[in-house]
Every structure is written in structure tokens, then in C-alpha cells.
Amino acid sequence: MSWRWEYDPSEEHVTGGAPPAFIAEVEKKADEVVRAAAAFYVEGKAFQGASPAGESIDVPGGFFVCIVIPRHECVYIRQVTYI
Known part of the structure; x- marks a missing residue:
């Protein structure tokens, strides 16, 4: 198994309709967190x-x-907040 990230419990639940450009930033940063972990x-x-x-x-x-x-x-992403 190799390191990864995923939404918990699901992408739909966690992202809650946030804009795609924002979600792309979240996923880019999640990749960095995975490499660090x-x-x-x-x-x-x-x-x-x-x-x-x-x-x-x-x-x-x-x-x-x-x-x-x-x-x-x-790395489990549990909450996404778009301001």
C-alpha cells in the first residue's frame, strides 16, 4: 500500500457543493500533506x-x-470550508 488521501465519509458529503476551482486547491494541498506524511x-x-x-x-x-x-x-479529509 502506498500513501494516499481520501474524503471521509464521501466527497459529496465533505465538499458540499464548493466550487471546482476551490476543490482543486484542496486536493493539490492534500497531495502535499500526503508527501509530508x-x-x-x-x-x-x-x-x-x-x-x-x-x-x-x-x-x-x-x-x-x-x-x-x-x-x-x-490522510482523511473530514471537512472542507469555502469562504
Whole structure:
């Protein structure tokens, strides 16, 4: 398995009709978060510590909230807020 990101519970639920250009910015930044998580949590599925707390990440036009789960090798996007 390789690191990835996904919407949780679903893209429709999380994005809530936000404009496509804004969603593109969210997904671009999510790709960066995935690369950083993969570099920081090298052991991935073998990680034994507590999962990190969720974080809010600013993007042009709003922000999104995500959580990194090293044992899943996944960044889950839980909320998207378009301002």
C-alpha cells in the first residue's frame, strides 16, 4: 500500500457543493500533506504511536480539516470550508 488521501465519509458529503476551482486547491494541498506524511511516518503500517491530532489547513478561498492515520497510510479529509 502506498500513501494516499481520501474524503471521509464521501466527497459529496465533505465538499458540499464548493466550487471546482476551490476543490482543486484542496486536493493539490492534500497531495502535499500526503508527501509530508509519507516522509515523516516512514514505517507506515508498522507505526505504533498514537495517531496525530487533526489539523486545519488553509488554502486560497477557505480551509480544510484532515487527519493523518499512519497505520492506514492515509490522510482523511473530514471537512472542507469555502469562504
